[in-house]
């Protein structure tokens with residue numbers, strides 16, 4: 041259901057990161073469904089820790105809310121202690137999965153090549169990958185933002201063909217804006233997003249590029265979301281801190 045002039049459906053995703061016990065997750069879902077049973081034209085996604093997915097599935101299964109994991113492993117099954125496959129995520133009710141978040145890249149050595157394998161595994165299992173990219177402050181200050189984004193797009197989506205592109209969601213998340221309280225301005229974000237769409241068009245063609253939804257992430261809050269979403273190439277938000285509180289999450293979903 042399109043709700044911006046481009047025809048792309050907006051997508052707002054909560055990234056809970058390593059937060060919430062089972063009880064807290066359950067309470068969040070109950071409060072959300074009580075106060076905001078339907079996010080309308082927005083695709084609303086909750087990316088919860090693996091441990092909370094099952095309990096969230098039982099509450100959200102017959103609702104418009106979608107469930108995401110924050111990572112996956114690319115192999116289908118086997119001796120990979122600690123890992124979770126794409127099929128397991130589908131089994132527990134996920135429709136989306138975050139891939140290549142900067143916290144995984146910085147803290148756990150994830151590379152573009154690993155992201156590419158994860159994207160392929162997710163697509164094969166029928167999941168929508170939310171692929172995160174973004175530059176550091178040093179890279180921005182050195183004028184390298186576009187080069188970094190180009191490298192990340194080319195390598196993280198290396199195995200994708202044009203026909204799968206409509207299922208991809210990109211999360212543009214400049215590292216200097218994540219968890220800092222300093223959001224990119226709508227103009228800075230739009231500039232990056234429109235460059236990303238240009239890159240997508242060069243590699244996969246205009247039609248595929250127009251179908252990809254690009255979320256902005258980095259200190260989005262209920263006060264900043266409307267101005268961001270008003271930009272032509274910003275199709276959604278990936279929200280960490282401000283998504284943990286149910287009132288704040290509802291304000292984000294009902295920003296317009």
Ligand code: PGA
Nearest residue numbers: 218219258259279280281
């Ligand atoms: P933040 O996190 O909203 O807390 O800045 C965003 C993210 O890391 O996805």
